[in-house]
Amino acid sequence: MPKQSAAQTIGPYFAICxxxxxxxxxxxxxxxLRRSDTPGEHIRIEGRVLDGEGVAVSDALIEIWxxxxxxxxxxxxxxxxxxxxxxxxxxFGRCRTDADGAFxxxxxxxxxxxxxxxxxxxxxxxxxxxxxxxxxxxxxRFYFSDEEAANEEDAVLASVEAAxxxxxxxxxxETPDGIVYRLxxxxxxxxxxxxxxx
Amino acid sequence: MDEKLYTARDWNLHPPYLHEPYKSTVLRSxxxxxxxxxxxxxxxxxxxxxxxxxxxGDDDLTMNARLNGEPLGERIIVTGRVLDENDRPVPGTLVEVWxxxxxxxxxxxxxxxxxxLDPNFHGAGRVVTDAEGRYRFTTIRPGEYPWxxxxxxxxxxxxxxxxxxPSFITRLVTQMYFPGDPLLPxxxxxxxxPDEEARERLxxxxxxxxxxxxxxxxxxxxxxxxxxxxxxxxx
Numbered sequence: 001m002p003k004q005s006a007a008q009t010i011g012p013y014f015a016i017c018x019x020x021x022x023x024x025x026x027x028x029x030x031x032x033l034r035r036s037d038t039p040g041e042h043i044r045i046e047g048r049v050l051d052g053e054g055v056a057v058s059d060a061l062i063e064i065w066x067x068x069x070x071x072x073x074x075x076x077x078x079x080x081x082x083x084x085x086x087x088x089x090x091x092f093g094r095c096r097t098d099a100d101g102a103f104x105x106x107x108x109x110x111x112x113x114x115x116x117x118x119x120x121x122x123x124x125x126x127x128x129x130x131x132x133x134x135x136x137x138x139x140x141r142f143y144f145s146d147e148e149a150a151n152e153e154d155a156v157l158a159s160v161e162a163a164x165x166x167x168x169x170x171x172x173x174e175t176p177d178g179i180v181y182r183l184x185x186x187x188x189x190x191x192x193x194x195x196x197x198x
Numbered sequence: 199m200d201e202k203l204y205t206a207r208d209w210n211l212h213p214p215y216l217h218e219p220y221k222s223t224v225l226r227s228x229x230x231x232x233x234x235x236x237x238x239x240x241x242x243x244x245x246x247x248x249x250x251x252x253x254x255g256d257d258d259l260t261m262n263a264r265l266n267g268e269p270l271g272e273r274i275i276v277t278g279r280v281l282d283e284n285d286r287p288v289p290g291t292l293v294e295v296w297x298x299x300x301x302x303x304x305x306x307x308x309x310x311x312x313x314x315l316d317p318n319f320h321g322a323g324r325v326v327t328d329a330e331g332r333y334r335f336t337t338i339r340p341g342e343y344p345w346x347x348x349x350x351x352x353x354x355x356x357x358x359x360x361x362x363x364p365s366f367i368t369r370l371v372t373q374m375y376f377p378g379d380p381l382l383p384x385x386x387x388x389x390x391x392p393d394e395e396a397r398e399r400l401x402x403x404x405x406x407x408x409x410x411x412x413x414x415x416x417x418x419x420x421x422x423x424x425x426x427x428x429x430x431x432x433x
Contacts, residue, residue, distance in 0.1 A: 001283055001284060001285055002281055002283060002285055002420075002422040003208070003211060003283065003395075003396065003399070003422060004205075004207070004208050004211050004212070004283060004370075004396075004422055004423070004424055005370060005372055005396075005399060005400065005421045005422045005423070006211050006212050006213065006372060006391040006393070006396045006397070006399070006400060007212045007213060007370060007371060007372055008213070008358075008371065008372045008373040008387060008388075008390075008391075008400070009220075009371075009373075009387055010358070010360075010371050011358060012306075012308055012309075013296065013298075013304040013306045013308070013309060013358075014296060014358065014360075015306060016296050016304065016305055016306055016320060016321055016322045017294050017295065017296035017321075017322035017323075017324075017358070017360070018294060018296075018360060020322065022307075023305075023320065025320075025322075028247050028251045028292065028294070028324070029245070051225040051226050052224075052225040052226070052227075052229075053225055055225070057226065059308065063369075065240070065243070065244060065245060065366050067239075067240075073239055073240075073243035074243075074246065075242075075243035075244060075246055075365075076246075077239065077242045077243045077365070078239055078243050090245060090246075091245070092244075092245035113238070113239050113240060114238065114239060115236065115238045115239075116236050116238060121238060121240070124240070126240050126241070126366055128366075128369055130371060131226055132222055132226075133220070133222025133223050133225070133226035133227075134215060134223070134226055134227070135212075135213035135214070135215065135217055135220065135223060135387065135390045136207075136212045136213055136214075136215065137369060137371060138215070138228060139235065139367070141240075155236070156235060156236070156238075159233060159234070160233055164230075187225075187226050187227070187228055188225060188226065188227060188228060188229055192228060192229065192230050193228070194230075194233055195228050195230075195232050195233070196232060196233050196234070196235035197206070197207065197232035197233065197234050197235060198207075198235040198241055198366075198367045
């Protein structure tokens with residue numbers, strides 16, 4: 001049987017293909033996942049990517065994957081027909097970090113989806129983090145700070161040692177521009193983000 | 199505990215985050231142990247992009263950015279199959295590719311290497327695999343180029359590949375290399391792969407069968423994604 005092809009770094013130049021907006025081109029996805037009429041709470045998810053010395057990582061690619069507000073993924077594996085999909089909402093977004101290491105996504109807050117044993121998970125988005133200097137991609141998740149009760153009973157959060165859980169929980173704030181959830185991704189060090197062996 | 203459907207990421211084959219000869223890994227490598235993640239719908243689903251994600255010409259990098267003529271360099275055809283670990287084809291999956299031009303220059307503002315840009319070459323393409331998992335695109339053979347990692351550091355010629363596969367956890371970003379490249383045995387990124395055979399599998403093979411008479415040399419490059427261990431759950 002064939003073996004898994006090995007990963008290699010995304011390198012510094014992926015934007016020409018994966019986030020080509022600055023060349024006036026369209027990629028398959030951008031950092032705007034929702035339309036003005038997409039159901040659910042409209043939110044912005046933002047943060048910075050930092051290296052082991054706290055320096056901005058200005059050439060990272062952040063990809064997010066999430067359910068819609070009803071808690072349904074647009075994918076054949078999620079066959080819960082009773083939950084509507086939303087036209088124009090794929091649940092996938094891409095953002096290249098800027099000179100300050102900053103990324104942001106305009107999206108909707110995802111609904112709860114089932115986890116193991118059909119227990120509901122707390123609302124979350126799944127992320128893949130890549131950059132020059134990362135030979136393999138890294139998986140993490142963003143949870144939401146105002147979902148305290150749901151977070152408390154989430155099996156994945158519970159599997160993470162309590163001291164490191166805050167690296168997975170984005171802080172909600174209400175700004176003149178709308179609702180923002182903010183969380184930095186720290187690649188290394190004391191505040192290192194929890195990355196998963198997914 | 200539910201049985202996992204997918205095989206794990208094989209860390210005997212994938213490069214570790216820290217590989218000191220590749221200097222940028224030193225401060226960008228997670229050091230704490232990865233936390234095991236169960237397979238939930240969040241992992242078993244993933245972005246679905248098929249033929250509707252493609253535009254005409256996406257599979258021909260020699261055509262898709264022309265301003266006033268043909269791009270310079272050696273025209274090549276790159277083709278292969280996307281398979282899973284059970285040797286089954288992965289059909290209908292998006293393959294995104296990007297690369298330097300023939301002179302070894304990327305069409306990117308961060309790239310400051312003193313080599314010419316080609317006004318007729320951007321260096322990005324997309325294809326979707328067919329029912330047999332096969333993809334095929336036409337491009338220009340990319341040049342080698344210097345990078346600041348160490349004295350006289352040059353990257354071997356390569357094409358970047360990005361794939362999703364059937365779920366979020368089958369995602370793979372890798373690079374395709376060319377046979378006989380003298381830079382491969384000294385490239386810290388290539389050598390970051392811990393297994394020699396796994397390294398060899400990232401080197402494409404020259405293919406006379408895929409070569410088109412009077413037009414372009416052919417290279418074959420198969421890609422293997424994580425597979426499902428057992429039969430999928432069927433109703």
